[in-house]
Amino acid sequence: MARRVISDLFGKAGLTVNGDGPGDPKIHDKRFYSRVLAQGSLGLGESYMDGWWDADPLDEFFTKLLRARLEQRLKPLKTLLPYLKAVFVNLQTPRKAHAVADVHYDLGSDFFVDMLGRRLIYTCGYWDGARDLNEAQENKCDLVCRKVGLKQGDTVLDLGCGWGGFAMFAAERYGASVTGVNISDSQVAYADKNRGDLPVRFVCEDWRKADGVYDHVVAIGLFEHVGYRNYRRCMEDVSERLNDDGLFLLHTVGRNTSTVAVDPWINRYVFPNGMLPSIKQIAHAAEGVFVVEDFHSLGPHYDRTLMAWHENFSMNWHKHREQFGERFRRMWSYYLLSCAGGFRARSIQLWQFVLSKRGVAQGYVAVR
Amino acid sequence: MARRVISDLFGKAGLTVNGDGPGDPKIHDKRFYSRVLAQGSLGLGESYMDGWWDADPLDEFFTKLLRARLEQRLKPLKTLLPYLKAVFVNLQTPRKAHAVADVHYDLGSDFFVDMLGRRLIYTCGYWDGARDLNEAQENKCDLVCRKVGLKQGDTVLDLGCGWGGFAMFAAERYGASVTGVNISDSQVAYADKNRGDLPVRFVCEDWRKADGVYDHVVAIGLFEHVGYRNYRRCMEDVSERLNDDGLFLLHTVGRNTSTVAVDPWINRYVFPNGMLPSIKQIAHAAEGVFVVEDFHSLGPHYDRTLMAWHENFSMNWHKHREQFGERFRRMWSYYLLSCAGGFRARSIQLWQFVLSKRGVAQGYVAVR
Numbered sequence: 001m002a003r004r005v006i007s008d009l010f011g012k013a014g015l016t017v018n019g020d021g022p023g024d025p026k027i028h029d030k031r032f033y034s035r036v037l038a039q040g041s042l043g044l045g046e047s048y049m050d051g052w053w054d055a056d057p058l059d060e061f062f063t064k065l066l067r068a069r070l071e072q073r074l075k076p077l078k079t080l081l082p083y084l085k086a087v088f089v090n091l092q093t094p095r096k097a098h099a100v101a102d103v104h105y106d107l108g109s110d111f112f113v114d115m116l117g118r119r120l121i122y123t124c125g126y127w128d129g130a131r132d133l134n135e136a137q138e139n140k141c142d143l144v145c146r147k148v149g150l151k152q153g154d155t156v157l158d159l160g161c162g163w164g165g166f167a168m169f170a171a172e173r174y175g176a177s178v179t180g181v182n183i184s185d186s187q188v189a190y191a192d193k194n195r196g197d198l199p200v201r202f203v204c205e206d207w208r209k210a211d212g213v214y215d216h217v218v219a220i221g222l223f224e225h226v227g228y229r230n231y232r233r234c235m236e237d238v239s240e241r242l243n244d245d246g247l248f249l250l251h252t253v254g255r256n257t258s259t260v261a262v263d264p265w266i267n268r269y270v271f272p273n274g275m276l277p278s279i280k281q282i283a284h285a286a287e288g289v290f291v292v293e294d295f296h297s298l299g300p301h302y303d304r305t306l307m308a309w310h311e312n313f314s315m316n317w318h319k320h321r322e323q324f325g326e327r328f329r330r331m332w333s334y335y336l337l338s339c340a341g342g343f344r345a346r347s348i349q350l351w352q353f354v355l356s357k358r359g360v361a362q363g364y365v366a367v368r
Numbered sequence: 369m370a371r372r373v374i375s376d377l378f379g380k381a382g383l384t385v386n387g388d389g390p391g392d393p394k395i396h397d398k399r400f401y402s403r404v405l406a407q408g409s410l411g412l413g414e415s416y417m418d419g420w421w422d423a424d425p426l427d428e429f430f431t432k433l434l435r436a437r438l439e440q441r442l443k444p445l446k447t448l449l450p451y452l453k454a455v456f457v458n459l460q461t462p463r464k465a466h467a468v469a470d471v472h473y474d475l476g477s478d479f480f481v482d483m484l485g486r487r488l489i490y491t492c493g494y495w496d497g498a499r500d501l502n503e504a505q506e507n508k509c510d511l512v513c514r515k516v517g518l519k520q521g522d523t524v525l526d527l528g529c530g531w532g533g534f535a536m537f538a539a540e541r542y543g544a545s546v547t548g549v550n551i552s553d554s555q556v557a558y559a560d561k562n563r564g565d566l567p568v569r570f571v572c573e574d575w576r577k578a579d580g581v582y583d584h585v586v587a588i589g590l591f592e593h594v595g596y597r598n599y600r601r602c603m604e605d606v607s608e609r610l611n612d613d614g615l616f617l618l619h620t621v622g623r624n625t626s627t628v629a630v631d632p633w634i635n636r637y638v639f640p641n642g643m644l645p646s647i648k649q650i651a652h653a654a655e656g657v658f659v660v661e662d663f664h665s666l667g668p669h670y671d672r673t674l675m676a677w678h679e680n681f682s683m684n685w686h687k688h689r690e691q692f693g694e695r696f697r698r699m700w701s702y703y704l705l706s707c708a709g710g711f712r713a714r715s716i717q718l719w720q721f722v723l724s725k726r727g728v729a730q731g732y733v734a735v736r
Contacts, residue, residue, distance in 0.1 A: 299727075299731060
């Protein structure tokens with residue numbers, strides 16, 4: 001029965017079990033069907049990690065699956081639990097927000113250097129005119145600087161600064177003074193070690209603890225960790241940190257529809273307590289605090305970025321195999337390629353918003 | 369007392385009663401103060417129509433007033449009534465939606481030709497590279513065509529087509545077949561008379577009655593009349609009218625914050641039952657129906673458009689003076705210049721959204 005249900009669902013997405021088409025799933029263990037039926041997204045991911053199935057290419061499996069908008073039907077009752085948890089518990093309090101640093105960002109910078117490339121930037125690149133990942137990441141940093149109209153000597157608060165890639169770019173290329181804030185000790189230590197003489201500083205603290213007033217605020221890949229209960233608070237805090245004529249650039253992954261739930265597989269293995277906002281949720285949080293000056297949708301750029309990360313990861317895997325093992329390799333591939341498929345299917349999005357406190361007087365002219 | 373309260377409020381906006389600065393109000397009748405205090409927006413507008421006060425220039429009076437965000441404090445209890453009416457009554461049923469056609473769009477095409485210029489387009493122009501109003505309106509039409517990627521032979525549904533200006537432009541320049549839908553008999557009759565041999569047709573009916581399936585749907589200046597109770601229905605209807613790979617271009621005036629109320633003065637004299645949406649309301653209505661591909665904020669272009677309309681209106685007033693009279697002239701100036709001030713203060717906005725049903729496969733590349 002489970003086999004028929006799952007095979008039918010796949011069929012509706014144009015996928016044939018044990019077929020020869022691109023993305024067709026090859027099932028190695030018959031328990032696959034009942035596990036997916038019982039556990040939905042979590043069962044699909046964990047059974048992949050356990051080697052119960054494969055698909056070639058895996059990203060195309062997800063593209064087809066998500067393009068068919070079957071994800072609703074794959075949600076068994078079990079996924080109600082994380083949903084209820086999200087409703088009744090603030091998963092992103094300053095204490096709980098640390099979980100993501102522990103599980104993910106502290107894997108070791110060597111591992112990430114090999115995957116992310118030169119500036120160690122762990123967010124979507126901007127591929128227009130870029131020949132490779134390094135250029136796509138510099139393009140993205142440059143796009144952000146141009147969108148806020150960054151000038152020599154401007155001060156910038158970078159919330160969720162990662163390993164300091166954007167902060168150092170903005171200081172190097174635009175002569176800005178940047179304060180980066182981040183909850184991962186190891187990322188902050190790395191950034192601090194590599195900042196040279198640049199006018200940048202890095203502080204290990206929650207975004208709620210930032211102080212000072214800046215010409216601009218950027219949050220590139222922070223909002224995915226903020227949680228819907230804190231979106232409004234985040235907007236208000238940023239407004240307090242921002243000069244009246246400054247701009248706030250919000251760069252975030254988003255969903256087409258509003259939810260307060262997290263994907264249980266992603267939550268367990270990749271981003272504990274992460275949550276993707278919708279435009280409605282962002283607009284609600286910003287209302288009365290900010291004027292929305294610009295919105296730029298860049299999802300397909302994240303597909304390319306994730307595929308480039310996966311290529312780097314695969315190419316360098318021999319260096320990390322011994323430390324992490326085969327189950328980690330499958331987990332990590334599943335993470336990168338399922339996300340790439342999600343962006344390719346336009347099921348998830350990457351947005352850049354430019355927000356102002358009072359409306360730019362003569363109007364904001366968006367750069368691309 | 370009323371005088372002190374109102375003068376203080378103006379003072380907070382940098383306006384001096386009977387002063388000599390730009391936009392300073394000159395009060396000709398002392399009853400002005402208590403009337404504004406008692407009736408808020410309605411009293412301000414009606415006392416202007418009655419000649420109780422002036423300001424030079426009037427648009428600058430509104431820019432300063434609205435930039436100071438005083439509008440909240442100017443709302444006395446009386447404005448609660450239209451608010452409650454909006455909450456409990458669907459102001460924009462097909463029957464009631466006709467009121468705006470009766471009061472406004474049926475003023476006579478001669479009057480509007482003199483104000484709006486060659487193509488008789490009654491929405492915000494796009495001024496980049498335009499030398500005058502006619503060019504700004506053609507630029508806007510061209511921008512809309514380019515945003516939906518219009519090709520020779522494409523079919524377009526134009527909801528709220530006015531006097532057919534966009535429809536005829538798209539047919540002339542791009543070879544599209546356009547169906548325009550509008551509830552104003554006189555506008556539809558005018559459009560029909562002027563369509564020549566172009567592949568366009570105009571139908572006098574409510575947007576809810578439109579049928580057929582089109583390559584693209586545009587709504588340029590419709591959503592302001594749809595009403596928040598019908599936003600969702602409007603999105604769903606448009607989705608049904610649209611090919612799976614087509615685009616929906618939504619061009620609308622909007623507010624920075626969500627409301628269900630209408631401005632009582634604008635409601636009584638200019639746009640009965642009109643209502644400005646917020647981004648949150650639009651995102652809520654579109655959620656699960658459309659993917660938001662692009663958002664473009666153009667408010668300052670409407671400031672210039674309204675000032676150009678006001679210049680045309682003033683220049684041609686001698687032709688209409690006898691028919692409409694002085695109170696109408698003051699009412700019309702107040703309408704155009706208060707709106708221009710609203711856009712200049714960034715208190716109201718003009719947005720173009722591009723929406724797709726399933727997400728454009730390789731991503732939507734926004735044109736400007």
